Amino acid sequence: xxxxxxxxxxxxxxxxxxxxxxxxxxxxxxxxxxxxxxxxxxxxxxxxxxxxxxxxxxxxxxxxxxxxxxxxxxxxxxxxxxxxxxxxxxxxxxxxxxxxxxxxxxxxxxxxxxxxxxxxxxxxxxxxxxxxxxxxxxxxxxxxxxxxxxxxxxxxxxxxxxxxxxxx
Amino acid sequence: xxxxxxxxxxxxxxxxxxxxxxxxxxxxxxxxxxxxxxxxxxxxxxxxxxxxxxxxxxxxxxxxxxxxxxxxxxxxxxxxxxxxxxxxxxxxxxxxxxxxxxxxxxxxxxxxxxxxxxxxxxxxxxxxxxxxxxxxxxxxxxxxxxxxxxx
Numbered sequence: 001x002x003x004x005x006x007x008x009x010x011x012x013x014x015x016x017x018x019x020x021x022x023x024x025x026x027x028x029x030x031x032x033x034x035x036x037x038x039x040x041x042x043x044x045x046x047x048x049x050x051x052x053x054x055x056x057x058x059x060x061x062x063x064x065x066x067x068x069x070x071x072x073x074x075x076x077x078x079x080x081x082x083x084x085x086x087x088x089x090x091x092x093x094x095x096x097x098x099x100x101x102x103x104x105x106x107x108x109x110x111x112x113x114x115x116x117x118x119x120x121x122x123x124x125x126x127x128x129x130x131x132x133x134x135x136x137x138x139x140x141x142x143x144x145x146x147x148x149x150x151x152x153x154x155x156x157x158x159x160x161x162x163x164x165x166x167x168x
Numbered sequence: 169x170x171x172x173x174x175x176x177x178x179x180x181x182x183x184x185x186x187x188x189x190x191x192x193x194x195x196x197x198x199x200x201x202x203x204x205x206x207x208x209x210x211x212x213x214x215x216x217x218x219x220x221x222x223x224x225x226x227x228x229x230x231x232x233x234x235x236x237x238x239x240x241x242x243x244x245x246x247x248x249x250x251x252x253x254x255x256x257x258x259x260x261x262x263x264x265x266x267x268x269x270x271x272x273x274x275x276x277x278x279x280x281x282x283x284x285x286x287x288x289x290x291x292x293x294x295x296x297x298x299x300x301x302x303x304x305x306x307x308x309x310x311x312x313x314x315x316x317x318x319x
Contacts, residue, residue: 011230019225026222028210030189030202044188051186051223061224062183063190065176065209068219072177079265079272090305097307105307108236111299115238115269150267158262159254159273 011059014042015050019059026063074124078131079152080138081117083110088145089119095141096121101134116148128153169217172198173208177217180209233280235302237287238269239294246270249294258286269299 011019017040027035033051037044054060069077084092089107096119097105104122121138125131135151142149169177175198184190195202212218228234241249246264253259253273262273275286287298 016230019223019230022222023225024222025213025220028206028213028221030191030206032190033186033188048186048188054223055186058226059230061226063186063223064183065180065212065221066219066224067177067181068216071216093305093307106303107305107307108301108303111301115299115301120236152265152267152269152272154263154265156264158250158264158271159259160261 010057011054014046015054015059018042018047018050019054069124073126076125076128076131077154078123078125078128078135079154080121080123080135080149081152082119082121082138082142082149083116083147084119084142085145085147086118092142092145093119096138099134099138099141101125102138117150119146123151169212172200173212173217176205176208177212180221227276231278233277233283235275235283235287235300237273237275237290237298237300239271239290239296239298240268241271241294241296245294249296252293253290256286256290258282 018036021036021040026032029035031044033047034044036042037047040047051060051063055062093105093107096102099121101123102121103124104120106120107118108120110116110118123131123134123138125134131153132151135149139146139149176194179194179197184194189202191202191205195205198205209218209221213221239249239253249271250262250264253271254262256275258275258277260274260276262271264270265272275283277283277286283300283302287300290296291298
């Protein structure tokens with residue numbers, strides 16, 4: 001890690017070692033941070049203090065169970081995409097993003113004329129019909145502010161390697 | 169999966185605290201020992217109900233650069249193009265979707281310039297033009313599924 005990188009991210013080499021050691025999963029034992037500390041040769045209090053700091057800064061969103069959608073019966077995955085009035089997209093995006101069935105919600109640039117949509121909301125459900133019903137709820141919520149929309153169903157996962165930090 | 173497993177999956181998607189014994193509250197809530205919570209979580213991971221259990225890292229906060237890109241790939245070229253795209257280690261996820269833009273992938277790079285370089289290489293190798301749709305704003309992030317749907 002370079003000095004410039006440290007300045008940009010606010011993470012030092014020890015933070016990075018902790019993240020690299022835990023990104024694939026925490027040891028599932030009653031005192032997981034002690035197990036991480038032992039593996040890295042650090043004090044458990046230091047590991048916990050650093051992880052809390054990473055949580056506060058948002059470098060770690062949360063320490064949680066990451067469900068496998070497909071195994072849990074959420075077989076349909078629809079990326080709903082919307083062309084929303086630029087003056088209202090932030091206000092409406094926050095509302096859409098707060099819906100329980102929307103897993104991710106982003107504003108992205110349009111690429112005209114090929115791609116007119118600026119709001120993306122990912123919807124998972126057991127079936128395509130249920131995805132479409134949930135998307136209809138979003139359409140109602142957006143009303144006139146959405147000029148058009150589409151749902152892109154996924155039909156195959158071509159690669160899923162996750163984003164891993166390097167060991168370096 | 170039994171009822172206790174489902175409760176664990178639902179309860180633990182919101183996260184645990186970074187404390188010495190983080191599983192103690194959920195163990196007390198469910199009336200089972202912490203070791204059983206850990207054993208069940210390990211089994212849920214081993215059996216694939218959970219992708220993993222641990223920190224959800226915001227790679228952007230670590231200084232990386234990311235984008236979502238899409239290609240319009242002719243059907244007869246799809247396999248070939250998928251192999252070329254996936255061969256780039258910077259391509260983290262790649263999904264086939266039903267749309268004229270039928271290949272959607274995330275590009276992650278430790279360097280800001282890395283994104284443009286990878287997309288340019290993919291365009292050159294595949295002959296398909298990529299649309300580059302970096303996140304401008306994120307409105308919320310949660311992944312809360314009702315494991316009650318699991319069979």
